[in-house]
Amino acid sequence: MLSVLMEFSMFPTSDDCREGASVSKQVSKIIDAIDAKGVSYKLTPMGTVVETQSMQEALEIIALAYEQLKDCERVYSALKFDIRKGCSHRLDGKIASVEEKLGRKVQV
Secondary structure (H helix, E strand, C coil), X not given: CEEEEXXXXXXXXXXXXXXXXXXXXXXXXXXXXXXXXXXXXXXXXXXXXXXXXXXXXXXXXXXXXXXXXXXXXXXXXEEEEEEEECCCCHHHHHHHHHHHHHCCCCCX
């Protein structure tokens, strides 16, 4: 068993795919595609965190996200990984562990 947590952000930087300073239209396309894939994820104000069972599956999410923006002249992306053997459901479990130690719920 393997848990790959991947946090990423991806958005167009070129004017051809942006509406002024906003990139939410393009980000919405990416989130819709991830939703359709059925992968566990959490959208945050600065990116998206997904949990997969393999590195290959995580990288497929990046390819899927890019497919939503492939017509844009320029795309920015940043990725971070936390890969751990013998675990699952860490998308929620890591937060629950902190809440347990604090003895209270935290803002998510």
